[in-house]
Amino acid sequence: MTSTFSLLARRLRPLIGAAALALAALPAAAQTPIKLVLNWKYEGPQAWFFLAQDRGYFKQEGLDVSIDQGEGSAASIPKVAAGTYQAGFGDMNALIDLASKRPADAPVGVYMLYNTPPFAVVVRSDSPIKTPKDLEGKTIGGPANDGALKLFPAFAKLAKIDAAKVTISNMAPNLREQMLVRGQIDGAFGYVTTVSFSARGMGLDPAKDLRFIRYGDHGMDLYANTVFFSRSFVQEKPQAVAGFVKALNRAVKDVIANPEAGIDAVMKREPLLKREVEKDKLLATLKNDMSHPEIARIGLGDVDDERLKKAIGIVAEANQLPRQPEVGEVFDRRFLPARAERPSSTVAP
Template sequence: MTLTRRTLLRRTAALGGAAAAASLFSPALVRAQTPVRMVLNWRYQGPQAWFFLAQDRGYFADAGIEMIIDQGNGSGAAVGAVASGSYDVGFGDVNALIQLAATKPEEAPICVYQMYNKPPFTVGVMADSGIETAKDLEGKVLGGAANDGALKLWPAFVKLAGIDDSGVEITNFAPNLREQMLKGRQVDGVFGYVNTIRFSAKLSGMDPDKEIRFINYGDYGMDLYSNGMIVPKKMAQEQPELVAGMVAAINKGIADTLADMDAGIDAVAEREPLINKAIEKERLIATLQDEMNHPEIATVGLGDVDTARFDTAIGIVVDANGLPRTPDRSEIFTDAFLPPMSERITKLL
């Protein structure tokens, strides 16, 4: 399915001409409240601030959406939750979406707002472990949550980094045990996103800058995108006004968070009062810097992709995982629902 702004305008013209077209690109005009269930990539933390600001400030309501936001169990799991129909919207890993589209295209949702444009995937190891490069992971015991995005990309990383994984043992455990398992040396390395591991370790009393070394996938040629807003293709086709309104609301929430990060962290704390606000603000800033601040946003804007880079990323995932087909970019991502470039972020920090 290829959805373009021109296609949507043709559809809205058929439904009522200029008024319908206006409602598509002015979500505030949509008044009926439609319940929409969103699953996040992880628990309520600093980098979820924009979703809650958008909710608290009425941006979803202005778009006719009654948004229900649930904590998640991993970026890969969010894709599966939308594909299965358990959730209407997910904040999930586009690489898991590529793998699903390559194997089960009829089930695959579509990304409508690409938020993380730099690869956050890593294996965290203890700095004094002697593990300094990807090859040093050979023969080691590694662990992570079953739906962790970095773990799902491990086969691709193995191929690109030239790792002999025949002697690697991988164990699964609950996400909240990751840093404890690493600190206790029950595993040699843990899968995750750099800033998830870094700040969770900090909350556990570790000094991640001194005690943890990160074997980053991006350092070995995996120049991938990551998390974005994912919806079922049926929703994109049948409820374009709702999808455009949701995207516009989230885009506003990000702008508001950039303007007042403390307000964003306060919004997270309303849902999770036990958070450490100072550390969650650090996590938020690090996410903006390390996962969302690719130079391409100066030209394409946050939410969109560089088409050549995105096509290359699809090829990396397909080739490294030995997938049966290469999905077209239009099966994975559409820019049809993005706000105008003038309303999107082109500089984060």
Template sequence: MRDTLARWPIVFAAALAATFAMAGAAQAQTPVKLVLNWKYQGPQALFFIAEDKGYFKAEGLDVTVDQGEGSAASITKVATGAYEFGFGDVNALITLASKSPDEAPLTVYMMYNTPPFTIAVKSDSPIKTAKDLEGKTLGGPANDGALKLFPAFTQVAGIDASKVEITNMQANLREQMLTRGQVDGVFGYVNTIAFSAKSAGMNPDKDFRFINYGDYGMDLYSNAIVVSKPFAKANPEAVKGFVRAINKATKDMIADPAGSVDAVMKREPLLNKQVEIERTIATLKMEMNHPEIAKVGLGDVDPERLRRAIDMVVKANGLERTPDAATIFTDAYLPPLSERPTKVVN
């Protein structure tokens, strides 16, 4: 009895220490908010994989993931401080960096390295080329990346922008308004339009024709992971941890694109799983598979290509200031090349 009583303070102290250690570990989790580019879809699986598999937690991060309202809108939400991280269009970031360099976020992981921007028209439309858009009415959600880049596209493709009427619409009405003839064409990302149409029972291969910006020389980057500059300055290790978690989850999605969609279906069970699997595979092939990743790896950029893209966006939009590439993208938070994908699909 006397031995038991003697040991009691030691046991109590150990238990108390363990309790404080657990509390300290919980407090060590850095809370951050991430805004996506759009509503939940298959290609966003990587963010939920990082959450479900504990990749964020292992990096000391407590991440809240919110749906987005457009790739351009995500950039603005990070710039205003509403979110620490965002998944948004780097071209919108370039525009913001030209106008408000101190507010603009910083790109830390380039995800979509091939331009997905397009204008979809009906397959029986007389619109065959970009020049044919003159005299027509085009529509898209106000924060759509392709719509935001249309002034640049008109410059590159030789379109008289004054002869094109632009109207805004809710994203869920985009494909329906096109098929009903309420507009002559709609802005969007190729896969977003194609698979949204497919979910609505349409056949995008037969019903639509796509006028892709990339076919007219707009070799732009697209969606990327961006971070608030004040947050990055104050929490560099948290940013590195976030990027490591995203990179690891991206590798998981590449290894099993069909299985990865389960993570999205948990959040949005009303989605058509097969359509989201097809959307994810198409995104990997068409938007994340630029040949340059064999050299620089997914997440990084070709510096010369990025500089050309910046110049193109600045010139086409008549911006007064050309941002330095270092203020748009940094590789300082990337994992080593040996840990990042150098091939997405065969």
């Protein structure tokens, strides 16, 4: 009996080996490709995107996600609208602007990250500019795709600034703080956290050397950066969108619980970054840009419809947009994980 079994095993061995080789040659389960463009160069506050990639959260949802650096919070919107990318991370207000003008092309927000307005005009602490009205007759600079610059017409209208009396100067992003410190511009457009850390890199103390005129302190309680997808991708691959949002939400919770792990993922992409600076930048973003009181009620990732409706009205009126998009045109909450699965706070437990 034993010899018969051995003989059978020897005869089957080549067939088993061939079958194993054939199985190994089969392609892996198809993964849906998603190209994501970020708001800016790789940095600490993008940690969740990289962690979701490194921990296989995207792959577990059947997604093959590639992540590219961006050129400004407003610049990612047209790139997704043009079809160059399927997904992006950028300014909700620039998205509202495009949705008003070209509704068929505008992307759709699916996960709100920056729920507290970070937009500001930054001046030196010794500047005579102390109120928004003081900006008249001055030169304010910023990168062309900066979110605060794009929103300045709306801010000017709300704060009763004569925008025609303000000179706007554009420069490369890496020159903004240098030009401000040297007095080549009177003020700079930017995000509070971004400018603060750029200033620190120049040896300045933002708390002592700079003054921030925040849009949110003057009636502009706007949302800022959201994750969004192209309208066609949302319609054609809703399961992929839901999977992406689920994976991202997992990574956001991981980073809140363990910021060091998030910074590990960032440093893998840009080893020359200063780790402690990027960690501080991440923690400042969690505290300053993602901590609106509403998340205790609706959870991170979602929006308050009435607040967003008001924000749409502000942006549409101030920029004289052809129409006011509906809330559902610019944000689709269908893909959000259940409320209990999303963070109620961005402070580590």
